[in-house]
Amino acid sequence: MVYEIQIILFYQRQFTLTSPKHVFQSALPAERGVSRCPVCKCLQSSVAGFVLENPGFSVAKSFFSYRRVRVCTGVSVMEWYAHKTLDNGVFWIQERFYESGNRANIWLIRGSHQDVVIDAGLGLRSLPDYISSKGLLGDDTKRKNPLLAIGTHVHFDHSGGLHQFQQVGVHKAEVDALANGDNFETVTWLSDREIVENPSPGWTARQYRVKAVQPTHILQEGDVINLGDRQLTVLHMPGHSRGSICLHDKDNKMLFSGDVVYDGSMIDWLPYSAIGDYVRSCERLVEMVDKEEVELVMPGHYNTFGAKRLHRLASSYISNAGTCHKVSTCAVKSVASLALRFSNSCSVC
Template structure:
């Protein structure tokens, strides 16, 4: 079900009081997610920052919103500055405050502005685009539970793609939000110096063992993956480990439904 006609964002209800806010006009096909409780709401990431995602969340809820950052890369923190409560894992705090390590502003601006297929808002200028930097409201750690009232979100520290990457399990809907740890169509990557192939594979193994997952929602490409993909993840992990491929430079590894690149 599609909600809200908007020039940049596509809004879909993916479950009870659960919304995907997608940016299909950009080559990365980024998804952010708004989860409503009876007392508070959680916004998982804030998108690219090409347009202001708060325009959408204001239409969907009047509840106070906590921003839960899966990780500090440009395409996940774009509208962080629009919200009062921002949370991040300690492993990515330095990037949020001082800038993303290993990427120049020139690289970021080139990355954000290429292969856009729909008109961007007049407020977007790739030549002056500046990623959010600022102090978080608080830090997340493994095992934390965010209580929205009638809805609890469990935090899993799943490093590899970034040091402080997290995944979030919604105990109510049984949805697992995996950020850039697991999605389809394009490779999950851990080939930058700031990434860790070993941590990424360990994190994939960990989420593959979470019980009662009904759907997986990554931050890119297809909106929603069936739970059976976790069985394919387990098979892929065995293959990578047995063949000693979990290290920088081994390249692209394709499996049934997903791929990784080291």
């Protein structure tokens, strides 16, 4: 968030300006061109980008002057997230200032006795505070169990905010990774350029880590999460990661697919990816479409889509998962694993 402060200096009067490390003149409109604050990388005008190089200095003027400045204080919770209300008590939440193909969809599903969040984003600002402040849980929260956050898998873009919740569920294959804060298995890979407005002053991507949290709900194939007036069935769909799951709302024929399938290139070259598992998971998806069990997919990334597109995406992966794909993927996987090991060792340092 950027606050504007008006500083007025009167005739022959000396003032001491005490301020944060980085203070700027008021920015001009974005179309006039922008640059970034060298400390917190917040956007500011390149035209009006006069930097007070020594904040906390004494200023003396022999005339009346007026100056408006910008103080970088980070992005508020209410600004960080945005949401869209869908049908059937479903809310689609995203992190506005995380501009990357890795930006995950966050789904909030309201039930008569239990509300569920599916995936929790990076966790740079409080997701529970946003949900509460926006009144997304309605007026009857006292009659319900605490909000349950489920990770479709533990990759950083989906699991970074899970530590903010009292109740957390992940598949049993990835419980240890989340409980230990294993940032290799969470494939933590975040750059400064992807965060276009910093969540707090001085924040850098180098500091970012997925925080350890002990899951309260250890999920496995066939588990049913009872929300009261609707149920979500856990489908273990490994391939993208070893603990990837989909959540199936059978009555409404909705599938919350995480990164098992989305309308883009499916990733099978990460440390715990497995092409053979991915093929079998895609075969299950094709079978679900053939049985008319899915009409709408709520994916982990990008836009929602229907059954025909789901069938096409799953079938395409199966047909392309031949020997050439396996060989090339093996090479990419080795490089990716080395890069992640190096990146996370540097982050610890």
